[in-house]
Every structure is written in structure tokens, then in C-alpha cells.
């Protein structure tokens with residue numbers, strides 16, 4: 192085996208041990224059990240129950256978002272957020288190609304057109320300078336908004352993602368959105384507990400979203416949330432995610448085509464318990480990051496992804512980035528570690544590689560393409576840090 196591969200594998204093993212480890216496992220305890228039992232004992236297991244609003248309040252307190260609407264997945268949250276933000280059919284939405292496919296799918300659900308932009312090397316988020324240059328050369332801004340002069344379509348929104356929990360340069364993107372009349376919608380599915388400056392990710396946009404899927408930093412089994420400070424958007428999102436039913440004690444009246452995206456009480460029950468130790472989990476994630484940083488400190492050709500100076504990451508997925516000269520060894524490292532029971536994996540393929548998105552508008556994606564070939568995600572469960580979780 193190539194000696195660089197051996198060294199990288201040893202560094203990973205030094206942090207994870209050799210016991211079989213998966214990429215990201217939830218950390219669940221007694222309070223989760225207790226809350227679930229309460230749901231069963233009281234018969235409130237479904238779409239009505241007090242854990243849902245309790246969970247929404249906890250997320251609101253934690254993130255600083257004025258309004259929080261809990262839903263049944265992060266994808267549903269994005270779908271509802273885009274509707275809430277007023278993005279329409281046939282309008283374009285700018286988003287990275289280097290993200291999970293759900294980001295683009297949510298745009299497609301409303302009949303809007305995902306338009307893929309490049310990322311920067313440092314944060315793995317959208318490159319604001321490169322995008323500004325493209326926008327100034329390819330769009331026309333008038334009273335009605337921003338127009339793509341190549342396609343004739345309106346560009347309605349900018350949808351950045353905080354990849355692996357690492358904050359993107361969201362304040363620069365916010366400025367960009369303002370100068371080009373784009374609505375800023377943030378996909379913060381991966382970044383609960385990540386901050387840009389003092390402000391929580393997902394609260395910069397007009398609307399933002401979180402995911403509580405089983406592999407995310409906190410889980411509700413499956414779930415998501417929409418964050419906004421805008422009361423009208425909050426009301427609209429609440430309405431369309433609850434079948435657009437007009438509240439009434441017994442009458443069924445629906446004033447538009449809504450969705451059944453409500454988060455069930457049993458999921459929120461798990462979420463409430465998880466929120467009790469979010470700080471603790473974030474702490475463990477940071478310690479794990481430090482362990483990886485130390486394990487790779489001697490490597491000149493491996494970079495451990497870390498947040499910029501003014502940012503705080505939740506370190507959701509621990510990530511190493513190989514030097515371009517060693518990109519060809521990525522698969523060997525991934526194969527070797529997986530054979531040992533240590534789950535590592537490459538970055539997602541770029542969304543533009545998938546058949547449904549093969550013809551969609553895109554910019555020059557050279558940085559995305561390059562990074563995709565060099566990124567490796569490492570085992571990231573909080574349980575990899577030996578500790579007694581308090582319960």
C-alpha cells in the first residue's frame with residue numbers, strides 16, 4: 192500500500208480506535224425514552240401534542256429566530272420555505288452543485304429552476320466574488336428584480352448551504368443578494384449550532400431551514416424546521432405545511448393546496464430531549480475535531496476543514512481535504528478504512544452529474560469539481576469521544 196495512504200489511515204484510526212464506527216450516529220438517552228413514553232401514555236403520538244410547540248420554542252430560543260415551524264423533514268422545510276419566500280414557477284434559484292441533492296429537489300418541487308454556482312476552497316460554501324462577477328456580466332436588474340440575460344428568466348433567490356456544518360460567507364452573500372434583488376434563503380440543514388459572527392446560521396436569510404434527520408447533529412428521527420423573523424412568511428409556512436386548513440373546531444375548510452408536512456408529536460418529543468443536551472453534543476463534536484486536527488497536524492498534504500476566524504462550526508461531519516497531487520489516492524483511503532469497519536466517504540457527487548439535473552444552467556464549476564475529488568468525510572459521532580453523557 193502507498194505509504195501516504197497508510198499514514199492517513201493510521202491517523203484516522205488513532206482518533207476512532209479500531210472498533211467498528213459509522214459516519215454519524217445519533218446520541219440518545221433516558222430523557223428521549225421518557226418523553227416517548229409520555230406520548231404513548233397520553234395517546235398524543237401524532238400531529239397534535241404539546242411537544243411540537245415546546246420544540247419550536249426551544250429552537251427559537253437557541254437560534255434566535257423569531258418564528259420556528261417544525262415539519263417532518265429538512266426537505267419539506269426547504270420546500271415550504273421557498274413557497275413562503277415567494278419563489279415562483281419558472282424562476283431561477285442560485286445554489287451550489289456541491290450539496291446534498293435535496294437542496295435542488297426542493298427548488299424543483301415548486302417548478303423553479305435550480306441554477307448551479309461554484310464554491311470556494313476555504314469554506315466549501317458559495318464563492319461570493321465569483322458569483323458577483325457572473326451576476327454583473329449576465330444579469331439585468333430592474334424594478335421587478337434580477338433577469339438572467341442568457342435565459343430570459345427571472346433569478347428570484349440565492350440559496351446557500353453551510354456544508355458539513357461549516358458556515359459559508361453568508362454576510363457577503365447577503366450583501367450580494369441585496370445588490371441584485373435576490374431573496375436569500377439559507378439551507379442550514381447541517382448547521383444547527385454553527386454561527387457566523389454571533390449570529391446563528393439559518394437566520395441571515397429571509398427564511399432558513401434545519402434538518403433533524405437521523406444522521407444530522409441532533410435528530411427527531413426525521414424532521415426539519417423553518418426559521419424566519421418575518422411574521423407573514425411564518426404564517427404562510429405554517430398554513431401550507433398543515434394542509435392549508437382554516438382553524439375551526441369541527442369544519443374542514445382549506446383555502447389552497449397545502450401539504451401534510453406537520454412534525455408528529457413523537458418526533459418532537461425526541462427533539463425536546465435532544466435540545467436539553469445540544470451544548471454537550473456540540474462540545475463533544477469540537478473535541479473530536481481537535482483530535483483529528485492533532486492527528487493530522489504533521490501532514491503537509493492533508494487539510495482538516497475548519498471554520499474561518501469569525502465563525503463557529505458545529506463540526507457536523509469531520510472533513511479532510513487532500514492536496515491536489517494526492518487526489519488519486521482518495522478512493523484507496525476510503526476503501527481501506529471501510530474494509531476496517533471505519534465508515535468514511537467521499538463528498539456527494541456534484542448535483543449536475545445526476546440525470547435530472549444534467550441540463551440545468553450552471554456556472555464554471557471548476558472549484559466544486561476539484562474539491563469533490565479530494566474531500567473525505569470521517570467518522571463524526573459524538574460518542575467517539577469517551578464521556579458520560581449526563582443521563
Ligand SMILES: *Cc1c(COP(=O)(O)O)cnc(C)c1O
Nearest residue numbers: 264265266291293294380402404
Ligand atoms: C439533510 C439535508 C437536507 C434534507 O434534510 P432531510 O431531513 O433529510 O429531508 C437538505 N439539505 C442539506 C444540505 C442536507 O444535508
